[in-house]
Structure formats: C-alpha cells, structure tokens
Amino acid sequence: MTVDNADDSSRDERAGTSSGPTLPILNQPSSRRTALKAAGAALGLAAFGKAVSPLWSIPENVSVDEFLQQHYKELTDDEKRRVFERLEAETQRQYGKDVTISDPPPIPGVRFGYAINLSKCNGNGACMEACNQENNHHRGVDQSYIRVLEMTKGSMDMEHGTTSYDHSVPQEDKFYMPVQCQQCENPPCVTACPVEATWREDDGIVVVDYNWCIGCRYCEAACPYHARRFNWEPPEIPADEVNPDQGYLSNRIRPQGTMEKCHFCLHRTREGRLPACLEACPTGARLFGDLNDPDSDINWVLQNKRVFVLKEELGTQPNFFYFFD
Amino acid sequence: MPSMTAQKQTSLASPDAIRSYPRFLWWGLGEATNGGLGFYVWMFVLTAISLVGANAWAHQVAEGMIVTNMTDHVSWGLYIANFTFCVGLAAGGVMMVIPAYLYDDEEMHKVVIIGEAVAIAAIVMSTLSVVVDLGRPDRFWHLIPLIGRVNWPVSMLTWDVIVLNGYLLINLHIVGYLLYMRYLGRKPNPKWYVPFVFLSIIWAISIHTVTAFLYCGLGGRPFWNTALLAPRFLASAFVSGPAFIILVMRILRLTTGYAAPPGPARTLIQIIRVAMTINLVMLASEIFTLFYTGGAHGASAQYLYFGSHGHYGLVPWIWTATAFNLVGTALFFMPAALERGSIRIAACLLCIAGIWIEKGMGLIIPGFIPSTLHEIVEYSPSLVEWKVTAGIWAFGFLLLTVLLKLIATVFTGDYEAGPIRGPSSGQ
Amino acid sequence: MSGAAMQRAHSAPGSTTEPAPARDREVELPARSADSREKFTVSIRRPSGPPRVATGLTDLQGNAVTAACSTCHTTRPPDHENRRATDLDDFHSGMSFSHGTVSCLACHDERNYDALKLADGRRLAFTDVMTLCGQCHGPQMNAYNHGAHGGMTGYWDLSRGPRVKNNCIDCHDPHAPQFPKMQPTFKPRDRFLDHTRTEH
Numbered sequence: 031m032t033v034d035n036a037d038d039s040s041r042d043e044r045a046g047t048s049s050g051p052t053l054p055i056l057n058q059p060s061s062r063r064t065a066l067k068a069a070g071a072a073l074g075l076a077a078f079g080k081a082v083s084p085l086w087s088i089p090e091n092v093s094v095d096e097f098l099q100q101h102y103k104e105l106t107d108d109e110k111r112r113v114f115e116r117l118e119a120e121t122q123r124q125y126g127k128d129v130t131i132s133d134p135p136p137i138p139g140v141r142f143g144y145a146i147n148l149s150k151c152n153g154n155g156a157c158m159e160a161c162n163q164e165n166n167h168h169r170g171v172d173q174s175y176i177r178v179l180e181m182t183k184g185s186m187d188m189e190h191g192t193t194s195y196d197h198s199v200p201q202e203d204k205f206y207m208p209v210q211c212q213q214c215e216n217p218p219c220v221t222a223c224p225v226e227a228t229w230r231e232d233d234g235i236v237v238v239d240y241n242w243c244i245g246c247r248y249c250e251a252a253c254p255y256h257a258r259r260f261n262w263e264p265p266e267i268p269a270d271e272v273n274p275d276q277g278y279l280s281n282r283i284r285p286q287g288t289m290e291k292c293h294f295c296l297h298r299t300r301e302g303r304l305p306a307c308l309e310a311c312p313t314g315a316r317l318f319g320d321l322n323d324p325d326s327d328i329n330w331v332l333q334n335k336r337v338f339v340l341k342e343e344l345g346t347q348p349n350f351f352y353f354f355d
Numbered sequence: 356m357p358s359m360t361a362q363k364q365t366s367l368a369s370p371d372a373i374r375s376y377p378r379f380l381w382w383g384l385g386e387a388t389n390g391g392l393g394f395y396v397w398m399f400v401l402t403a404i405s406l407v408g409a410n411a412w413a414h415q416v417a418e419g420m421i422v423t424n425m426t427d428h429v430s431w432g433l434y435i436a437n438f439t440f441c442v443g444l445a446a447g448g449v450m451m452v453i454p455a456y457l458y459d460d461e462e463m464h465k466v467v468i469i470g471e472a473v474a475i476a477a478i479v480m481s482t483l484s485v486v487v488d489l490g491r492p493d494r495f496w497h498l499i500p501l502i503g504r505v506n507w508p509v510s511m512l513t514w515d516v517i518v519l520n521g522y523l524l525i526n527l528h529i530v531g532y533l534l535y536m537r538y539l540g541r542k543p544n545p546k547w548y549v550p551f552v553f554l555s556i557i558w559a560i561s562i563h564t565v566t567a568f569l570y571c572g573l574g575g576r577p578f579w580n581t582a583l584l585a586p587r588f589l590a591s592a593f594v595s596g597p598a599f600i601i602l603v604m605r606i607l608r609l610t611t612g613y614a615a616p617p618g619p620a621r622t623l624i625q626i627i628r629v630a631m632t633i634n635l636v637m638l639a640s641e642i643f644t645l646f647y648t649g650g651a652h653g654a655s656a657q658y659l660y661f662g663s664h665g666h667y668g669l670v671p672w673i674w675t676a677t678a679f680n681l682v683g684t685a686l687f688f689m690p691a692a693l694e695r696g697s698i699r700i701a702a703c704l705l706c707i708a709g710i711w712i713e714k715g716m717g718l719i720i721p722g723f724i725p726s727t728l729h730e731i732v733e734y735s736p737s738l739v740e741w742k743v744t745a746g747i748w749a750f751g752f753l754l755l756t757v758l759l760k761l762i763a764t765v766f767t768g769d770y771e772a773g774p775i776r777g778p779s780s781g782q
Numbered sequence: 783m784s785g786a787a788m789q790r791a792h793s794a795p796g797s798t799t800e801p802a803p804a805r806d807r808e809v810e811l812p813a814r815s816a817d818s819r820e821k822f823t824v825s826i827r828r829p830s831g832p833p834r835v836a837t838g839l840t841d842l843q844g845n846a847v848t849a850a851c852s853t854c855h856t857t858r859p860p861d862h863e864n865r866r867a868t869d870l871d872d873f874h875s876g877m878s879f880s881h882g883t884v885s886c887l888a889c890h891d892e893r894n895y896d897a898l899k900l901a902d903g904r905r906l907a908f909t910d911v912m913t914l915c916g917q918c919h920g921p922q923m924n925a926y927n928h929g930a931h932g933g934m935t936g937y938w939d940l941s942r943g944p945r946v947k948n949n950c951i952d953c954h955d956p957h958a959p960q961f962p963k964m965q966p967t968f969k970p971r972d973r974f975l976d977h978t979r980t981e982h
C-alpha cells in the first residue's frame with residue numbers, strides 16, 4: 031500500500047520548493063508553534079539519548095564479533111577456534127585467569143544416564159558445592175545446578191519438601207532427594223526456546239549456546255524440574271577459584287543475561303571422566319554411566335533396583351533415575 | 356495556507372495520488388502534534404514518563420536483570436504480566452470489528468477504526484514488554500526469520516512473535532489505508548481493506564490464543580496447564596478491549612468532538628456483559644476444579660487466593676481484582692450503563708483494572724509459586740520494573756494519542772486547508 | 783579441575799575413627815567386563831596393614847608411641863564373651879561399639895590379633911577387610927560390585943582411564959558402621975528464598 035518511488039518524491043519535493051517549504055510542519059499557521067514543536071522534538075531526542083546513556087557502557091563488554099556470532103551449529107571448526115580464543119582472552123581480561131576452552135563432541139554410541147540412590151543420599155550437599163566450583167558458578171549466591179530437597183518419609187509430594195533445611199543430616203523422619211537437570215529425552219525446555227539456543231545432543235545431554243540465548247527465560251518456565259538457571263548478573267568468581275578446564279557448551283563462565291543448566295559435566299564426561307558431583311558425594315549415592323552399554327553399572331541398577339523418574343506423568347522421559355536400596 | 360492547499364491539490368489532481376502516501380504521513384504527524392495547552396501538557400507528561408522508563412531499562416540492560424525482582428523461581432514478572440494484558444487489549448480492540456461486519460452495523464464502523472488504533476498501540480506495548488524482558492536485547496536479531504534461527508513451528512514464543520508482528524502490520528495497513536482514503540476524499544476500495552479486516556479478526560483471535568498457548572502448553576506448570584486458559588483469555592479480551600474503547604471514545608468526544616452515535620457504545624456494552632459473564636463462569640469452574648479436587652494442582656491457587664505456608668503476597672492483588680471484576684460487571688448490568696455517564700465509565704475502569712490484575716499478577720506470577728520443586732519464593736515488582744512498565748504504557752498512550760488525533764482530524768474534516776470539501780467527503 | 787571434590791571423596795567420614803589403619807595402597811582388580819576396549823582397571827583403596835593403637839606415650843623425639851595389636855594381646859587370654867566396650871575392663875574401654883551383637887572375636891583373630899578372621903575360621907589380612915564385611919553384608923556387596931554402593935573417582939569409561947573406589951572402611955567405622963551424621967555446609971542462597979521454612 032505504501033507505494034512510493036524516487037522520481038515521484040523528488041517531483042513532490044520540487045513542487046514543494048517552488049511553493050515554499052516542503053515540510054507540512056512548517057506550514058502551520060503559527061510559526062511559533064512550529065518552532066516550539068521542533069524544539070520539543072529536539073529536546074525529546076536529547077532527553078532520550080540521556081535516558082538510555084547507561085547503554086553506552088555496553089560496547090565495552092559486547093564486541094562486534096560477539097554480536098555477530100552465529101549459532102553454534104553453524105560455526106565452522108575455524109570459526110569455533112576463533113570464538114574460543116576470543117572467549118579465553120575475555121576471561122583473562124575480566125577474571126584474570128588463563129583458561130582453556132574445549133569442545134569435546136559426544137562419544138558416538140554413548141547415551142548418558144545418571145542414577146541416585148535415595149537410601150544413601152543424606153542431604154549433606156557436597157554435590158552442590160562441587161558443582162559450584164567445577165562449573166564456575168556465581169559465588170555471590172552459592173549458585174549450583176543441584177538442589178537437594180529434604181522430603182518427609184511417607185510422601186513423594188514435594189509439597190512436603192524443603193531445600194532450606196539447616197540442621198545435621200540425615201534426620202530420622204526425612205529422606206533427601208537431589209534434583210538437577212534430568213536430561214529429558216523429550217525436553218520441554220528445548221521445545222520452548224524460540225531461537226534454538228538450547229538443544230539435545232546425541233549423548234542425551236541438553237546444552238545451551240550461551241552466546242545465542244536471548245535470555246527470554248521461556249525454557250525456565252517450561253522446565254518441570256527447576257533445572258535451569260539464569261544469569262541475573264555477571265558471575266563473580268575470584269581468579270584463584272576459576273576452574274580453567276572449560277567447555278564451550280558447559281562450564282565456561284557464562285555471560286550476563288543468558289540461561290544455563292546442568293550439562294552432566296560434559297567437558298569431563300565426554301573425556302570419560304565421572305561428573306564432579308558424583309566424585310564429591312561422600313555417601314556414594316550417585317551413579318553415572320552409559321545407558322547404551324548393557325554391562326554398565328547404570329543398566330544393572332535399572333534392571334535390579336526399583337527405579338523411578340520424577341514427574342513421569344509429564345512425558346519428559348528423563349535420563350536421570352532415582353532408586354531405593 | 357494557500358501554498359499548502361495548492362500543493363495538495365496538485366498532488367491530488369494527479370491520478371496516481373496514492374504515491375503521496377509518505378507525504379500524507381508527514382502531514383499527519385504535523386496534524387497530530389497540534390493542539391492546545393492541555394494537549395501539550397499531556398504529551399509532555401507522557402514523554403517524561405516514557406523517558407523515565409527508557410532510563411530504567413537502560414540501567415537494567417547495563418547492570419543485568421538483577422535490578423528486577425525476578426528470580427530463578429519466579430522467572431517472569433510484571434513485564435510478561437503486562438504483555439499478556441496488552442495482547443488481550445490488542446485482540447479485544449479488533450474483535451469489535453466482528454459485529455460491524457457480521458451484522459453490517461454501519462454505525463459501528465466509526466468505532467472500528469478506534470479499535471484498530473487501540474490495537475496498534477497495544478501491540479507496540481506488548482512487543483516492548485517482551486523486549487524489556489529479554490536478558491540479551493542485543494541478540495534480538497536471533498528472533499528474526501532468515502537472519503536469526505527461529506524454532507518454528509515448535510516454540511510457542513516464536514509463533515507469538517510472528518503473529519504479533521503480523522497483526523501489527525495488518526492493522527497499520529487498515530488504519531493507514533482508511534485514513535488515507537478519507538484524507539483523499541475517496542471512498543475506500545473494499546478490495547483493499549475488507550479482506551484485511553477479516554484477516555485481522557481471525558488474527559486477533561489467534562494472537563490471544565497463541566499467547567494463552569504460551570502458558571497452557573507447559574506441562575510442568577499445573578496452574579497454567581488448563582484447556583480453559585485460551586477461552587478465558589478471549590473472553591476477558593472481549594471485556595478489556597471494548598471497555599478501553601468506550602473510555603477512549605469518551606475522551607475523544609470531550610477533547611476533539613469526534614463522536615460516534617450512541618448505538619455502537621450500547622453494542623459494546625452488550626458484548627461486555629456477555630463476555631464478562633462467560634469469563635466469570637469460566638473462572639468459577641476453574642476455581643472449583645482447583646479447590647474441590649485439591650492436591651498439587653491447587654497449590655498455586657491456594658497461594659494466590661489464601662496464601663500458603665505463611666506467604667500471602669498475592670492475596671491482596673487477587674481479591675482486589677475479584678472485587679473490581681464483580682462490581683464492574685454488576686455496574687455494566689445496570690441500565691444506567693447503557694447511557695453516557697459516570698456509571699459506565701466506572702464500570703469500564705473497574706473491569707480494565709480487574710482484568711489487568713487477573714491476567715497479570717493473578718495469572719503469570721502464581722504459575723511460578725510454588726516453584727516446580729514446590730519452593731515458595733515470592734515476587735513483587737521492583738521499582739525498575741514499575742518504571743519500565745509505566746514507560747511502556749506512557750509510550751503506548753503517546754502513540755495512541757497521535758493516532759486518535761489523526762483519526763479525529765481526518766474524520767471530522769477538522770483540518771485546515773482540507774483537501775476535500777466536496778460531496779465525497781461528506782458521507 | 784575439582785581438586786576439592788577429589789579431596790572430599792578421600793576424606794570421607796569414617797576415616798577419622800580410631801583405630802585408624804593407614805590407607806595408602808590401592809589394589810587393582812580386574813575390570814568386570816572382559817571387553818577388550820577397557821584398557822584401564824577399577825581399583826579399590828585398601829588399608830596398608832593392621833592398625834596400630836595409640837598408647838598415649840611419646841618417645842624422646844616427642845612422637846606418639848603406637849603399638850601393634852599383638853603387642854598386648856599375646857599376653858592376654860581371649861574372651862569370647864566381650865561384645866561391648868563396657869565389657870572391657872582395661873584397654874579400649876572408651877571405644878564406641880555399635881555393630882549389632884557380634885563379639886569382638888567374631889572378626890578379630892584370637893590366634894593372631896594382627897589379622898582378621900572369617901566366619902569359617904580362616905585368617906584374613908587387614909588389607910582384605912572387605913571380604914570380611916561381605917560375609918554378612920551381601921546385598922551391599924552386590925550393589926558395591928555394580929557401582930550402586932560406595933563412592934568412586936576417576937573414569938566412568940575404562941577405555942579412557944582408571945577408576946578408584948572407596949573401601950568399606952573408608953566410609954564406615956567397622957566398630958560403629960552407621961554412616962555418621964553430617965552438617966550441611968553449602969546451601970542455596972537464592973534471593974527471596976524463605977530460609978525459615980524448614981517445617982510445615
């Protein structure tokens with residue numbers, strides 16, 4: 031409908047010049063009013079510039095390269111290498127620590143599974159602390175991908191659970207249930223994301239491209255397990271506590287305003303190592319392995335213990351299991 | 356202004372007058388910013404509030420979303436609440452078109468264009484509400500099809516972004532075209548706008564349905580996960596939209612003399628009566644299911660209406676909304692509501708405020724409380740959030756004022772050097 | 783990497799109880815699966831030998847003097863009736879013992895107190911203590927063998943690296959095997975999270 035073309039508008043302009051000023055605004059009966067309007071507009075613009083002035087500090091933190099960076103899946107190996115180098119340099123500048131950012135691919139044929147023995151877990155929270163350290167979490171709020179619920183015996187209703195218990199554990203009438211990302215086979219968070227910033231990898235790990243996420247937090251609303259964490263502010267980590275062994279899709283220091291979540295320590299587990307939370311667990315309640323390997327420990331548990339998953343009725347099909355002795 | 360008149364007539368005289376559409380827009384802007392002292396004070400205040408909002412938002416972008424009171428537990432707050440309401444307003448604004456065309460209600464046509472203008476302002480407001488909610492607005496381009504990488508057709512949010520923008524374009528076209536034709540003194544060619552009007556009716560329903568699907572598609576949030584959500588959204592949109600239009604018509608009549616006959620307003624009131632009743636019935640059946648069955652599904656409703664585990668953050672909000680809605684509805688059913696007067700205005704104000712709370716603080720926030728792990732983290736908006744939201748509303752009103760001013764000017768023929776004073780404009 | 787996490791796993795509670803056997807040696811077990819891909823093995827941490835008991839004395843250098851079990855026990859006749867610390871009239875009386883109603887000599891070998899004894903009377907070195915535990919705690923042993931009981935560190939994928947598993951007595955004091963209570967030290971500190979809600 032808004033058809034316009036150059037020669038027409040120039041003709042109009044010419045017509046305008048011949049009969050006086052082109053701008054209708056200047057043709058108003060009162061030139062004072064017009065001047066006031068122009069002044070008002072100029073003043074408004076200036077005020078707007080002043081109002082949004084805090085934004086001018088941002089270009090220091092967001093480089094042009096970062097702004098233009100493509101989605102992880104569209105980066106060539108070469109581009110990835112350059113991105114990693116840039117991120118390493120940024121970490122050095124902002125956190126004063128030399129780190130290596132790697133990007134181990136999924137191991138072909140492996141599908142990760144995690145199981146927790148609820149008869150063993152005593153709720154001491156060592157896993158949370160290990161997660162905090164391993165994954166370069168914000169120290170200010172003791173961030174962690176894991177939350178341990180103290181549940182009342184005789185009920186599986188989380189309504190009767192709490193994460194903020196503060197007494198020696200275990201209590202007689204309680205059991206303890208750590209919850210972290212369940213690495214759903216059918217993850218609602220992935221469905222929700224409007225820009226495909228989060229997806230499920232071949233080994234079952236659901237990852238986030240922290241440089242593609244727009245921070246809409248729809249995935250956080252969609253996740254039924256409170257597994258996702260948003261970077262409300264830039265994470266604070268003292269240089270000597272920064273874990274230098276970093277993965278692009280896992281524990282590298284996340285930028286402000288983006289979403290993150292448990293990634294089964296993929297920078298470790300894709301190299302064959304156990305996740306940090308498992309190694310930290312003093313009760314041995316945690317068990318990790320390859321679901322595709324029939325002889326794996328995790329498969330022994332699935333076949334020999336009474337196993338359940340959380341909120342099975344939602345159809346998320348977790349790769350994270352709970353069992354009792 | 357002789358020169359102006361001459362100039363316009365030249366351009367109108369040319370057969371391809373449509374080509375001066377940009378000129379028309381420019382002229383319109385000039386017209387729309389003319390007014391008396393009251394008008395300028397109004398515009399000044401709105402601009403000031405918008406600037407306060409812009410400033411608060413800039414701080415939020417620079418310092419992080421930590422300046423809001425949202426948390427990992429309540430990850431959406433006032434912004435998304437306001438977004439939901441504005442989408443309803445936008446949808447409701449256009450649903451008025453339905454009776455106009457369905458029953459060929461001639462008088463309604465004068466209201467329809469107001470509805471479309473409200474829709475445009477509301478859509479801009481809802482888009483802004485989403486933008487300010489983003490943690491990384493600098494990455495907004497990731498949402499743009501072809502340049503970015505959109506998760507279509509799976510993600511409901513992608514759908515929402517697409518339908519909202521489509522809706523904005525459709526309404527811009529309709530309003531722009533009708534105004535332009537009127538300005539030219541031509542009779543609008545139905546071929547150029549009627550299909551779009553019908554499209555926009557369907558689209559109006561779709562924007563609000565998709566917005567409801569955004570929430571009710573989440574299995575992990577029992578409070579939202581109800582099939583009634585979309586119908587409820589539509590019903591309440593049929594209330595807030597018309598109520599808003601009635602208010603706008605009143606203001607227009609008082610300030611510009613652009614008046615519609617009393618008929619359309621009566622039709623609107625009838626619509627409101629029916630829609631509000633349906634809305635309340637659906638709300639009641641929702642509440643019945645939640646409380647009578649009890650259990651985890653009712654946890655959020657319990658928190659919302661009566662508080663839970665010693666937390667009562669939303670209780671005052673929801674009872675205020677309930678009272679507003681009930682009193683507003685009662686007022687609408689009074690015969691006096693059919694007449695111009697304070698009863699009608701009070702009813703509109705009460706229902707708008709009631710629905711704003713019910714769909715915002717009363718729907719979005721309790722979806723997160725208790726959290727998916729049944730933790731209770733309460734939420735009340737921070738000052739920054741209030742400022743930004745006020746800024747968005749102020750900007751919306753600014754836009755609406757300009758649009759209405761233009762509409763009033765063009766339709767009342769109240770512009771100097773009006774190009775047409777011929778029989779064609781007098782229809 | 784998680785040096786701290788490693789540390790934590792190794793200093794699991796139970797290792798502080800007395801008598802404390804040295805636990806430095808690790809013994810390699812053959813990997814469960816015969817898959818040739820598995821180049822590395824699962825090893826179990828083991829005590830280095832019989833425990834030594836503190837005598838409360840110090841030598842000229844100021845070091846604590848410890849004694850082998852046999853130092854005293856060769857001079858005393860065994861008493862099969864002793865089941866509790868309170869049954870003892872001399873040494874070990876401060877020890878807390880809470881392991882069912884088994885007598886001391888159900889596990890300790892009265893013929894050689896520097897060794898353990900299986901139920902069938904066979905002698906067992908302290909380093910092989912898990913065999914002793916496994917006699918009664920079959921289900922736990924079974925779970926342990928399948929990774930479903932007991933902490934571990936290292937690699938889940940034995941084709942890429944070894945795994946080290948805790949010994950029973952890394953976590954369980956043999957005389958009071960119940961896993962001790964702990965005080966959680968790390969709690970989420972989310973904004974606005976209500977920390978008073980511990981009970982309802």
Ligand code: SF4
Nearest residue numbers: 211212214217219253
């Ligand atoms: S637990 Fe939550 S974050 Fe993890 S995959 Fe499932 S939905 Fe996504």
Ligand code: SF4
Nearest residue numbers: 223243244246247249
């Ligand atoms: S917050 Fe990021 S990852 Fe989550 S839905 Fe939005 S864009 Fe996707």
